[in-house]
Amino acid sequence: MSEMRQDSGHDGELTLVEAVNAALARAMRDDETVIVLGEDVGLDGGVFRATEHLLERFDAERVRDTPLSEAMIGGLPVGLAAMGFRPVAEIQFMGFIYPVIDQLVNHASRMRTRTRGRLSCPLVVRAPYGGGIHAPEHHSESMEALFAHIPGIRVVIPSSPAKAYGLLLAAIRDPDPVVFLEPKRIYRATRESVPDDGVALPLDRAFVLREGTDITLISWGAMLTETLGAADTLRDDGLEAEVIDVATLKPLDAETILGSVARTGRCVIVHEAPLTGGFGAEIAARLAGEGLMHLVAPVERVAGWDTVMPLPRLEDHYMPTAERIVAAARRAMEYA
Amino acid sequence: MSEMRQDSGHDGELTLVEAVNAALARAMRDDETVIVLGEDVGLDGGVFRATEHLLERFDAERVRDTPLSEAMIGGLPVGLAAMGFRPVAEIQFMGFIYPVIDQLVNHASRMRTRTRGRLSCPLVVRAPYGGGIHAPEHHSESMEALFAHIPGIRVVIPSSPAKAYGLLLAAIRDPDPVVFLEPKRIYRATRESVPDDGVALPLDRAFVLREGTDITLISWGAMLTETLGAADTLRDDGLEAEVIDVATLKPLDAETILGSVARTGRCVIVHEAPLTGGFGAEIAARLAGEGLMHLVAPVERVAGWDTVMPLPRLEDHYMPTAERIVAAARRAMEYA
Amino acid sequence: MTVTASFSIDYTRLIDPDGQPVAELPAFASDRSRLRALYRWMVLTRSFDARAVALQRTGRLGTYASSLGQEAVGVGVALAMNDSDVLLPSFREHGAQLVRGVSMRELLLYWGGDERGSDFAGPREDFPVSIPVGSHASHGAGVALAFRLRGENRAAVVALGDGAMSKGDVYEAMNVAGAWNLPVVFLVINNQWAISVPREQQTAAETLAQKAIAAGFEGCQVDGNDVIAVHEVASQALSRTRNGGGATLIEAVTYRLADHTTVDDASRYRDDDVVSRHWQEEPIARLRQFLTERHGWSKGDEEALLEECSREVEQAAADYLAEPAAPATSIFDYLYAELPAALASQRAAVARD
Amino acid sequence: MTVTASFSIDYTRLIDPDGQPVAELPAFASDRSRLRALYRWMVLTRSFDARAVALQRTGRLGTYASSLGQEAVGVGVALAMNDSDVLLPSFREHGAQLVRGVSMRELLLYWGGDERGSDFAGPREDFPVSIPVGSHASHGAGVALAFRLRGENRAAVVALGDGAMSKGDVYEAMNVAGAWNLPVVFLVINNQWAISVPREQQTAAETLAQKAIAAGFEGCQVDGNDVIAVHEVASQALSRTRNGGGATLIEAVTYRLADHTTVDDASRYRDDDVVSRHWQEEPIARLRQFLTERHGWSKGDEEALLEECSREVEQAAADYLAEPAAPATSIFDYLYAELPAALASQRAAVARD
Numbered sequence A, B: 001m002s003e004m005r006q007d008s009g010h011d012g013e014l015t016l017v018e019a020v021n022a023a024l025a026r027a028m029r030d031d032e033t034v035i036v037l038g039e040d041v042g043l044d045g046g047v048f049r050a051t052e053h054l055l056e057r058f059d060a061e062r063v064r065d066t067p068l069s070e071a072m073i074g075g076l077p078v079g080l081a082a083m084g085f086r087p088v089a090e091i092q093f094m095g096f097i098y099p100v101i102d103q104l105v106n107h108a109s110r111m112r113t114r115t116r117g118r119l120s121c122p123l124v125v126r127a128p129y130g131g132g133i134h135a136p137e138h139h140s141e142s143m144e145a146l147f148a149h150i151p152g153i154r155v156v157i158p159s160s161p162a163k164a165y166g167l168l169l170a171a172i173r174d175p176d177p178v179v180f181l182e183p184k185r186i187y188r189a190t191r192e193s194v195p196d197d198g199v200a201l202p203l204d205r206a207f208v209l210r211e212g213t214d215i216t217l218i219s220w221g222a223m224l225t226e227t228l229g230a231a232d233t234l235r236d237d238g239l240e241a242e243v244i245d246v247a248t249l250k251p252l253d254a255e256t257i258l259g260s261v262a263r264t265g266r267c268v269i270v271h272e273a274p275l276t277g278g279f280g281a282e283i284a285a286r287l288a289g290e291g292l293m294h295l296v297a298p299v300e301r302v303a304g305w306d307t308v309m310p311l312p313r314l315e316d317h318y319m320p321t322a323e324r325i326v327a328a329a330r331r332a333m334e335y336a
Numbered sequence C, D: 001m002t003v004t005a006s007f008s009i010d011y012t013r014l015i016d017p018d019g020q021p022v023a024e025l026p027a028f029a030s031d032r033s034r035l036r037a038l039y040r041w042m043v044l045t046r047s048f049d050a051r052a053v054a055l056q057r058t059g060r061l062g063t064y065a066s067s068l069g070q071e072a073v074g075v076g077v078a079l080a081m082n083d084s085d086v087l088l089p090s091f092r093e094h095g096a097q098l099v100r101g102v103s104m105r106e107l108l109l110y111w112g113g114d115e116r117g118s119d120f121a122g123p124r125e126d127f128p129v130s131i132p133v134g135s136h137a138s139h140g141a142g143v144a145l146a147f148r149l150r151g152e153n154r155a156a157v158v159a160l161g162d163g164a165m166s167k168g169d170v171y172e173a174m175n176v177a178g179a180w181n182l183p184v185v186f187l188v189i190n191n192q193w194a195i196s197v198p199r200e201q202q203t204a205a206e207t208l209a210q211k212a213i214a215a216g217f218e219g220c221q222v223d224g225n226d227v228i229a230v231h232e233v234a235s236q237a238l239s240r241t242r243n244g245g246g247a248t249l250i251e252a253v254t255y256r257l258a259d260h261t262t263v264d265d266a267s268r269y270r271d272d273d274v275v276s277r278h279w280q281e282e283p284i285a286r287l288r289q290f291l292t293e294r295h296g297w298s299k300g301d302e303e304a305l306l307e308e309c310s311r312e313v314e315q316a317a318a319d320y321l322a323e324p325a326a327p328a329t330s331i332f333d334y335l336y337a338e339l340p341a342a343l344a345s346q347r348a349a350v351a352r353d
């Protein structure tokens, strides 16, 4: 990706979306069965430029602009994958991913099971998701929980450029279907050094972003910005918050989470998706089960409200804030 | 529905599917804007006979066999409803409902919000769901959690003939979209007296099926059979289990649940859907939050495994059993 | 081997790019006031688009999709609709929405990120724009079914792009509209592009009109930059369908002269000179030419009209910019007819913030 | 108004219901051994269907969808496929699957509720049946793309019913297959029914073949009860598509003589005498007539064949019934290539029970 780096002009420092691009390029270079397809992924390089330059570096056979057909974008890769390719399909925005659910539930997630291993489905479905960029209607939702409930797939959400690179490489190399959701609000929020070393990250591990002994803050994707911000504020209260990036929602690394809360006894789970039935519920449920005896305070969930994502003018009233996280943490600290 | 009752030949005693039929007929009789549509709902009366006789009693304009097009079955009612009709769409099996999610998330659930009340979506999507009848592949899943996460809709699951009648009437009369999931395993399991009195049940209330002081068992749909069975077994242990039928998953009647667990301190949540991200997680999360201080034992979830629903020969190894519920309850009782 | 079925697709153009008649013109073409109305709405639409783009560029509007070059389609069709018909617009049919009675202030509110912009004071039954491509097509079938069930003499018009014609839900909606003989017109605005994907890559079908053959009803092509042809074809299709003739598809062949939206840079994927060539065919100059030659449209008329339009646009922009945001709690107030008790605490929390 | 595009749909029948040639016959029609193969597979399929239904009636098999009356389609097409082609069957293409090398024991295992039935020992790349109607069509496009990317001279065959042609995902799959010129044949088995919904209510299109026009490739009709015509049309379509000719749609017009499945009662929605009339056109008697008149097919040949087929079917049934269930833990063993640590405890719990 040397040219990308020159492009970015930050010697080796990439944004999250550039890291996605770097991982795609790396995977395509290393493995000719990797095929990138989706709407506007070719000449346009993707509406967020995640697939920029891929068409030039590879070719139109491997970088395919599709017709405007999400059900097909979800289904065609099942056939490709069963024949030994590794398709990476882009859904332009999560708001348009719903027709893909049928393919994930009824086919991709169970091709291996149905055929007792004869056929399999090593595909990746990528989609930018989440709010906070004042995007048009239907462009800001966070519905990751719908995917995390589907047996037989993996659900991965990166929170930084380096994680995006390593997790996407892992997702593409994984022998089973992976839904890879990209927090578009932080696509260009930060840069970090992301060596194009082809090293993948594990798909079954949560990351401890910050160690602490007083309370555990758990989140994923863009909300880690608010969560880490909240941890800073709490430090001013003299509280050391441990911050966990779940990263792989499915399969969930409950061990890391339970281990942390076993030490802190307190927990705030943060996500942008609506509260009810959000993936935070699963984490809280694990704590109410195996983790219960370690809890000294009620598990707090700071999430989007159970309402439709508002249009930009009222969007900020929907999005969880560092303030709400801090307030929840302080409530938790009130218990002895 | 007098003729139905003669049909059933159990003077006034109806099965759950007959009660669904009775509610549909009643709603169509009371309100000419009620339109029933779906695959095979006409002459055939539905593959489970839920719409039997409706075509004769009403007509082909109001009882409509649709083309085999689930995305349309999800979308056409949005237009009908916005124009003042009350469509009741049948999806033949939950396994084929996924194309409808796009319409629920992007349109039905938010038409009122998007237009600030100018247009609305009083529609019902009905679908039989669940396992245990040794049905063909893709016919036995329980994915209610996918719907319970969507803001702006209601999700209702009846557990008996009388509840099916009252809740479906309420769903049809409700001014907003309702997903009504019918536990097909108990479509004909029992009969009870269901007077065709046109009386609806509330859509925001859980039902206490059995009072008890030692532990709370929470479930919905067909799994209440196993749950009530488990309660009987526990009684032999000298334990009085309170059994709650959630009935309306969205909006959730957390009060009834929290109130019960506040008294018992112990809870087992039972559902057929895969454990991870199932709706049981939301209930457990509420207990880990507001309910925490009342919990004396870890919240137990007895659910389907996080795997693809097996074909009939191994299906029984997937389905939660009364034994598993009893074992979970006994574990919970071990805590002082 | 025997032939069991055969089909053909017609193309209608009445005025060529130079404003010259190339076929017999409908009666209204000799009615200056009606032509002026068509012209005025197109000019107003173009001024509105320009202003909306300017507002976005200066950070006072959200992402916006200009209809530059396509004005004849929405305007020509909407003026053929009855008030009682229902429009289900895509996100680029500003002209059609304006003709229908949606105010420019409402359009700006919507594109400025305010739901109140979809609470149209005018056409109360028209649908809000569908940002999701094509998923509103089945709503059009449902609206049409409602009309049929009530025995009303009304039609639904669903606006779709060339890209939308690749969507399965659009096909399902067309298929049921054919099977049930519903009073709905599927208006396909073929502007040759779906963001960066050209029409030819979208489908191997020579025309988009022929997609109707799969649904068992009539499809036709019309020169989408010839507002007289568009208006005529739409008027005929609408009266046919209102009177039980069933569904129709109209493919209006036009060209997207603007970027896809204000966040798009079309130069990444198409040559400017191709675009300039299409400027030769744009609909407004074409009708102006015809008006000038046949109806003595003068420089004065033109200036007066531009003046009038820009005044209206400026007023709307001012009203829009003066509109305070709705209260935060309104994000709960239209979710259900009545807020469920379970959500009261969430609404209260928002009220506190 | 000018015509911009026109299309027509052909229908092919070579042998009429009385087994009489009505057109020039392809060379293979004079090759007794090839006709016998077609005949044998059809007879075997019918015996298998009968046995499967009997097993279901006696509680030893799950819900089953018989292909009674449609045998010519699957058999005629599958015998036109190369081993290296890939079949993506619906749930009623038992004949095609048998010809492809799926064993009757495997089919029974699958319909008996055992996943191992889809682990075909024979055609390792053929897809398992798709119970969800139509959602496998896009898989066929993907398989075909895989062949194209590897430069392989292979084709994918997707089996679809008349009902499936109302599905948007099928349309999307066809549209991309056209746009990308993929080597895939969409085989539409029009048996006139989708459970209780007759073909005419499914769509206003006069033919299902014309659905291909929307996708920009060739569609044709063939008499689906004339196995010689089906085999000939399929052979031509397959070699065309294998050699870069792009996608094709074949609508095989046949009739579902059986109930939809063993849990259906067709008498609720269709008249038995209509069904009896269609018995006059069924494919096996038709070919037997032709074989008898042209190739001296004797009563002895017939009896020997029936005997041979029922022996094979009985053996398969016996093997199926003797098969013990897989271990309970196998419900986890093919979920992922490697079971995630997070699921180990669930698998262990199942092992304990």
Ligand SMILES: Cc1ncc(C[n+]2csc(CCOP(=O)(O)OP(=O)(O)O)c2C)c(N)n1
Pocket (backbone or CB within 6 Å): A039, A068, A070, A092, A096, C092, C131, C132, C133, C134, C160, C161, C162, C163, C164, C165, C191, C193, C194, C195, C256, C260
């Ligand atoms: C279902 C869906 N998929 C993708 C998108 C993203 N997107 C917005 S507009 C567009 C192209 C639409 O092209 P066309 O239908 O021709 O309409 P046009 O933009 O030309 O008016 C795409 C892909 C979307 N809004 N909805």
Ligand SMILES: Cc1ncc(C[n+]2csc(CCOP(=O)(O)OP(=O)(O)O)c2C)c(N)n1
Pocket (backbone or CB within 6 Å): B039, B068, B070, B092, B096, D090, D092, D131, D132, D133, D134, D160, D161, D162, D163, D164, D165, D191, D193, D194, D195, D256, D260
């Ligand atoms: C997507 C989907 N919707 C509904 C069903 C239920 N169902 C099973 S078969 C069938 C009819 C299929 O008709 P057709 O495509 O003509 O195939 P045939 O049964 O005639 O072989 C239906 C509605 C299904 N399996 N999948």
Ligand SMILES: [Mg+2]
Pocket (backbone or CB within 6 Å): C161, C162, C163, C189, C190, C191, C192, C193, C194, C195
């Ligand atoms: Mg376009």
Ligand SMILES: [Mg+2]
Pocket (backbone or CB within 6 Å): D161, D162, D163, D189, D190, D191, D192, D193, D194, D195
């Ligand atoms: Mg059929």
